[in-house]
Structures are given as C-alpha cells and as structure tokens.
Amino acid sequence: MSTENTPVDAQTRADVQSILDRPSAQVLIIGAGINGIGTFRDLALQGVDVVLVERGDYASGASSASSHMIHGGVRYLENGEFRLVKESVQERNRLMKLAPHYVKPLPTTIPIFSTFSGIVSAPLRFLTHKQGKPKERGAALIKLGLTGYDSFSRDGGTVPRHRFVGHKKTMQKFPKLRPDVKYTATYYDAAVENPERLALDLVQDALATGSHARTANYVEAIGADGDGVLLRDTLTGRTFTVTADVVVNTTGPWTDETNRALGEATQWMGGTKGSHIVLDNQELFDACAGGEVFFENNDGRIVLIYPLNGRVLVGTTDLEADVNEPSVCTEEEVDYFFALVKHVFPTIHVGREQIVYRYAGIRPLPGHGDTAPGFVSRDYRIEQTPFAKSTKTKQLSLVGGKWTTFRALSEHLANDTLALLGKTRTVQTTELQIGGGKGYPTTASGQSQWVKRHADALGEARMRDLFQRYGTKAAEVAEFLASSEGDAPLASLPHYSTGEIAYMATREHTVHLADMVLRRTIVAFVGGLTQPVFDELASVTASALGWSDARLADERALAVETLRFLHGIELEAAAPATAPARNAEKATAASAA
Known part of the structure; x- marks a missing residue:
C-alpha cells in the first residue's frame, strides 16, 4: 500500500528531527526489516554512528509475512545447503535462549504415507535442482534427512532428537489424520509468536546504546545526492539528505529497486510470494495436538498447519511475484490451502467463514532462472558496489536472508561494514539477550x-x-x-488498557493507526478486530498522539483500506457518532414520532 496520501497535519516527528539535527553518520541503513534492524542493533552496540530508515513501519514488509517460524530448514538438506542448515539450527537454539519471551520450542510432525518413496527422485533433485515429477518422500528418506538434521541440531540438549512412531501410536495422538498414514516423524523447531514485537525489541535495544543510534520509520530513500542519500518523510513530504561513509541496502525483495533509485543498476533479486491464512477452527486446533503438522505437497510446495496464538496458521505458497505489485492472498490460494488441510485431516471442515486473517509477502530470494522455486537458495550473500558517483561513500547490499538467521547475518553484515570503516568488533551478540528476554525466567515457577x-x-x-x-x-x-x-481497561478489549495503548503509541514509534492494529498488537491477527475494538483503539491512539479530527478520519480510512485489501478484514471507516450526537438523533426521532 502506498503512503503517498498520508495525513500531514503533524509537526516533524522526534525520530526524524534527531536525523535532521545531525544529517550525517558513519553508516546509513536503508530498510528496517528484520535484517536491517538486526544490523542496526549490532552496529549500535559497537558504538558506530548509525542511522536506520524505513519507508514503511518496522518489520512491515517481507518480515511481516513470515510463517512465524524459527527453523533449521530440514528440507534445505536436499538442496545441499549444509552450511545454511547448520547455521540455522544453531541460531534457532540460540534465539530460544536470547528471546525466550517470543521464541518457543515447537514440536513438528511429518505424516508419512509410504516407506521407500523418493529414494531415487530425491538424489536427482539434489543434483539438478529441478523439480521434475513430484514424488512423495517415504519413511526411509525422511529418516535419513532427520538423522542428518539431528547432527546439526544438538546443542547441550536444547531440543530432543527426532522420533518415529508407527500407525497405531500415530492415530492415538492424531485421531483426525488420514487413516492410511503409516508413520509420523516428530522433530523440534521453534515458533516466534509475535515477530513484529521481537523486531521492536531490537530497535529499542539499539536506541538504548546512546544518541549515536538514530532511526525513523516512514522515511524512504528516493535518490542519491552527492555523497549522501536523498530521503523523504512520507508523513510530511519533506525531503532531506543524509551523508554516510557506508550505505547499507537491506530492503529485501526491493534491493534492486533501491539500488536503481541510488543510481546503480543491479539484477540480484527474484523472490517468490508466500501466503498464509489464519483460521478460527477449534477442531483443527485440537487435531494438531499442540504442534505443527508439516509436509511437502505433491507439487513440491512446503505446507504447514499449526496452532498459534489460539488460532491455526496454514501456509504457504511459492509463486513467482512482482515486487512492484501488492502481495495479497488470493481466493485460488485459499482453495489450495483448504485442499491441503483436507489432504491431511479429511474429516475436518474448513471454510471461508473461519478465516480471521490472511496475508502474503515476497521472500527476499536471489534470482533463480529456471530453478524450481523450492530449490532457490535461502542463504544470503553481501555485495559491494559503488555508491552513485561518489568517490567517498561505499555501499553494501544484502541479497537473501531469513528470520531464523537474522542475528548471524547481522553479525556478518556488521563485520563487513566495520571493515570498511577500519573498525573492529567490541561487543559480541551471541549471548546477548534481546529486549524482554533479558532476565526472563524460563520455568513456570520462576515466571510466577x-x-x-x-x-x-x-x-x-x-x-x-x-x-x-x-x-x-x-x-x-x-x-x-x-x-x-x-x-x-478498554471497554471492547479489557485485557488492554488506555495507558497501554498510549505506551505503544508514544514509546514504540507508532505513526499510523495501522501500525497499532497490525504490529503493536496482534488483535487483527487473531480475529479480534471487531468494529467496537477498532473504534476504541483509533480513539485512544488519536488521543495519545494528539491527532486532529481530520487526521483521525484519514487514519481510519487508510487503516480500513489496508485491512480490507491486504488482510480480508471488513470494517467501517466512518467514526461512530459521539454520545451527544446520538442523543440528538434520538431526540429528533422522538419529536418526529
């Protein structure tokens, strides 16, 4: 969604003003997805004078469209990406320690319907990276893969080894599974329950290091200006230039577009679209038995069904996509998801009336030619290019990257940046807890x-x-x-209060109403954004941020259109009548009668 027509009745924001007051830095990072944010935090911890800008909200692009998984990528073994799998499982284990408030262990079960299927086709896929004729993976092949996965996964007992069970025990635990299931294999990965809030924790960690770390959301890079980058505040339309010794492009799927805006033509990216739906379906929730059900469909796409925040998340697709077009979950994809659920849980009814939220995004994958989407590398690399016509400023661009490896990737990107600055690392992040994970008690008694x-x-x-x-x-x-x-307490949402919404509005860089309903809270994600809830959140947010009536009306309209178009949530943009207005209407109606 464009922010070209966003309201302009606000004074310059404090975040933007901090950059205007000192429009130069050692490093300017463009793009505040999870990898840009992680790199911002890492460099801030090293004492680097660093600025981070983002044309939307923090973690609102590709980072907001994930499967909410922190996983090692067991299927990447078949792609031959052993380095990535090893790093991913190590980072998965690490994040469960560094961010235990959001990253939780997740048992993951693969239903298996044959014993030896795929033994011949899998090696061919490994060698050619072509999809070929889809072939279901049998127990022997999955056992081999999970044994290898365990060899990477062991880290002081962080997660148990995988286990196989036969038909009888499988049906005892998963009575709704297809009755022809022969085995199930269960291993452990992790879920990130609220990824956008984890990203905010990283932003706040960076800012807490001192005034050398500055950031502003809703500020976009629109061109090069000498040794600097021309930026535009999308809220006010004001443009200004920030100079830096190093410019770092972490705009994910839009890396090539950002480089073109800065005067350097690159053709590195080739992401695919992934979509998800969130269902309010208690029977399906119970059928998952507290963990993820994970399998590969016969078209080669990975499928996941798992309980999350009291709902059931179903995903994902893997389709070619245009980064210049909004990513939406289509009705065809919904049909595809329903067929997948039926494929595994044939007796459970799923219908559109159960969908409380839907979303889609483009993965920041490299260009892949005729390689099948499922075999495109999920690994990352860092490219150095000239910056415009400057002889002073250097530029790095990130190609690839995923949620699971953001800390290790940020360390790598920060190290390359430090090298260009002639600096060395002074602070390690391998054991540094994140945000609300600091001092987090890991036992139930400790939490109480x-x-x-x-x-x-x-x-x-x-x-x-x-x-x-x-x-x-x-x-x-x-x-x-x-x-x-x-x-x-809010009248419509008593587990939140007016003060808590004010805290998120004023302390967590909230600019638009959509930020509040989509990323500062998970109310929309779980299907709790009723009209009364929306109205009350809008009113309290407006009060906290001092919005005029006109600004509030614009914010409501923008949020309603975003929710409808991108997430399938229908609400009314018009504000409810005030109590005096409603009383006047009643009096008029009574006198007319």
Missing part, C-alpha cells in the same frame, strides 16, 4: 515469582498479561501505567 515481584501497583492478573506480551519489559510498561492518569 517474577509476576508477583512486579505486581504491587497493578495486581497479579494484569501483570501476568503484560508479562506474556512484553516479557521482562513488562516492568517498564507497568511503570508507565502506574504513572498514567485515568488508566482504565
């Missing part, structure tokens, strides 16, 4: 004790809600709430 210790002002029930949403940063949120006048 933490809540009790911090519950004085708000009470245990309220503190428990905050702890679940923010991890140990809940203490900071609670302090804000305790000092807020008139903090009260």
